[in-house]
Amino acid sequence: MQAKEFKVKWGMAIDIDKCTGCGACMVACQAENNLSPIEDASNKIKVMNWLVVYELSNKKPFPEHDVAYLPRPCQQCGTPPCVSVCPVIATDKNEEGGIVSQIYPRCIGCRYCMAACPYHARYFNWLDPVWPEGMEKALTPDVSVRPRGVVEKCSFCHHRFMMAKDKAIVEGRDPEALADGEYVTSCTEACPNGAIVFGDLNNPDHQVYELARSKYASRLLERLHADTQVYYISRREWVRRQLDNYLDNEKVKG
Amino acid sequence: MEKNYSLPADHDLFPEGAQRCSLMKFTVWMGLVGVVAVWGLYAAYKVLSTGLGVTALDDYFGFGLWITFDLAVIALGAGAFFTGLLRYILNIDPLKNIINLTVIVGFICYSGAMLILVLDVGQPVRAWFGYWHANVHSMLTEVIFCITCYLIVLIIEYVPLILEQKQLNRIPLLHHIAHNLHVMMPLFAGVGAFLSTFHQGSLGGMYGVLFARPYVFRDGFFVWPWTFFLFVISAVGSGPVFTVLIATLMEKMTGKKLVSWDIKSLMGKIAGSMLFVYLIFKFMDTYGWIAHILPNAGLTYDQNFYGNIYGQWLLWAELGVCGVLPCIILLVPSLRNNPALFYSAAILDCIGVTINRYVFTVQALAMPVMPFDTWETYAPNWAEWGSSALVVAYGAIVLSLSYRYLPVFPQEKKLNATKA
């Protein structure tokens, strides 16, 4: 399968060595995208989080023990396993920028896309969303709330992209040539350590361009050829090994 | 005519010359099945009214018992299309003695699967989007279209049988319709076989195209992954004996002989032959998976199994105990003609195909693909069991009514003549 190419390709470079696992990105994402709280949040596999911070361990005893934190938004795959399987084209990768869309009013809730995504980046609305009283004041007006029975996922805060484009158009600039930092996701903005860098992977003027090409950068499950648009950076070899299924005898790059 | 009060009250509706139990007994039986059905209806109501959160499905296991159940009953219901193909297209005449039952079982399996799908989609009201906004690249689209069309064919095949009910058949118009539909049956059998082959295949293809799930991903021919063909052949390798098992269960319950042994044995031979072909491909496939697909994904064979619940025993049970063993029994005439061995083989064969559908659905999702991810376990809860039981109860009701009032078994009169 050939990855679809776009003039502008929004992507992320996440420096795992800078991530402390504080979870600010998760909270920011939750608030920005109107993720409804669920009654029993202890059920981690029914709870709504578009972005999850995984804890990685080198599994060695102290004092060699080491951990790392890996924030995982939707990887916005170049050849998204989720898109081709959807029977109703509720998800697609066609807009300039290469963000995988999810159309909630189109989704029939068959969850085939969830079976296809190896990153567990897709979430299903198992129950009706219940908004605690007063919370409606804190909802983001540009993001739709989702009903029960549909699949949802991280959209790289697509509404922010729309706003940045609108602003550029109003100011008479090319909306396809946004400057670095003009459009960033809420997790990028919230990260206190600057671990997440967001921008156009095809534009050398964007910081993410260099980072994604660094010798320490690699992508999750690269060998499955989903061609993701999220890059992880770590100077620790054991961390890079955990980004893909390396057999013992295989060397990791970097 | 004098009224014969020793006959059941509804005896006028029975097929010509057939004996049936008393209406009282029948009502008690239907009542028992009805209790299960009511429980299932309650589960279905809960699912539809409160959402899929009442099930044990979660973000790991978007597919669970229901999809396994659907795939299993559809595979087992394959007796219908395959027997139809053999009977009408290849002219294997003796199969006319069991074809009615295969049609009914097929109808139950497919309509039941549809019922479950209505519960399984998060937005049942939007289910028609599958036809309207069809994505031609999705295997599921093919499944949606083919299952619908094939269910229609099954209904068309079922209708003449209903019209042949003794009283209905007295009405000239209905009699003619039934007759003409019969004449056209080879056409429908052909269409049904075509449609059914494709969607059985697409059900397998659904998994084979998941290139990010090495447990089920398979390369293949053109647009079809390997699993497309494996699913078709495994279905025809088990569907025929499933029909025989149903017939035998009905015999045990009614105390009558319904299908002669030579027909059962023939069905067993057909299933055994198909199972043999399947196993050849399945072993090749398993080898290719271990030697090619897994290393390409950076995985070792052992990484695909976990504890008891997702242990290797499933693979060995599927291929050995429920694959090779029944295949041998069904193919060797002396073994096949021993009823105890024959029925055991038939049961194992059906269990084998069910395990296959289970691991493709559940184990594939349970297995961590990201190295730092963990195995998750899944056990269906009452809401899923309940609605699946609803389908079984629904099947029992349709079968019981059909048996009591429709001429399902052409051999019944002859086989029970001495007894009477």
Ligand code: SF4
């Ligand atoms: S990470 Fe998952 S949801 Fe996101 S594009 Fe890839 S397959 Fe689709």
